Amino acid sequence: MLELRQVTKRYRGIPAVDDVSFRLEAGTVLGYLGPNGAGKSTTVKVITGMIEPTHGQVLFRGRSIYDYLPEYRARLGYVPEEAQVYTHLSGLEYLQLVGRLRAMSEDAIARRARGMLSLFGLEHAAESPITDYSKGMKQRVLLSAALMHNPELIIFDEPLSGLDAVTARLFKDLLLVLKREGKAVLYISHVLEVVEQVCDQVIILAGGKVLANAAPQELTQLTALPTLERVFAQMVQQTDTVTAAEDLVRLMHA
Template structure:
């Protein structure tokens, strides 16, 4: 089957129900090599469900999901070796050292123990963490744990990267390094799904933005294209316009008034 130049992922009529709740409503989507996709939407819009289906973690859906030109229901698990994933909240094995955890993760993806260990040590060094490579992860700060997660998702040089709130806990310098890593991976043809509620970051890094609302894609294009179509200044304003959320000022005023109320 011809997927056209550089098509790496295709969703056709993707529909998902949880009981009587329609979570994904007949989604069609084609994604190409080298795109950094800002995948955004309110909580409960269906973002995580879409990603779990593409990762093969959620099997009960209707429609077709093709990755690397193959229907994932028929292709087995081999395609997962070419995918990296950072979930929003991951439970790291705290009793392991970073060396043990990253070597184990690398082996799961098909690297030899020696190769995984070698690459992991160097990558920890880039993030200035080589000194704690043999320390238990339980002794790490939140930001250090996040760096280990990022390394584990990239250790095997995946072709698609799914990132859910990936800069949680990172300091400003590390965020700058990570944004540059994504830009360089994209320029080499890697495809990145970046899901976050931090609109300024999504706006800056994404070559294409998908806004999911009530299980449907309600916007798809570059930031400039979305801004021209919606006559709004920032991605946050476009987001609020398209999802119908315009109560933030009133809610904030209510909150502050309650905080400042004299309770005596």
């Protein structure tokens, strides 16, 4: 469904993403992992058509997305890392706006907006301005907005940010149902426990380059490490957090 072919994006000659290739098929959840500055955000900007790659291709159903960008975006749902919403609108008004921008019928907008707010536990705040919402409530509105038009391809960028335990569990179950419904999901998260449970494939990115692309179970078996978190830490040469924590406490007493 979605394919990146040797995608490179340079800023002032420096690659933020360097020769990245992968395929995301329908009915699949692909985990896209990496430390801060690895190139994840740049990849998302390329996939959503916000920026064009310096080299390489982004294909959706075999066609370059830049050949039919408006039509492609109509099939895309996206939850950004930062909750950017029109805070003067209510949650209901925001979803109505999104539905109209997506050219949905008024009947479908009314049905889905109310229904999603209810399912995400926001029916009590449907008419309240978003400026009064907590971070987690704003995140639930963004999740609703991304799903309103029944997209084929969905990008979740750190979607658990601010969510309470119950909503986080709902989201994990939602990923499994979306997969069963044949959606293609790109899932970017630092919550590796959830990634390990729901993702069919995992890409680990560092310095703009793909270090690994395999099923979570394959990565743990190949590296002989017990969890995806340990695999990730080893591959990106992450700081020894225990030692760093002890050093920080020692520094407090210095």
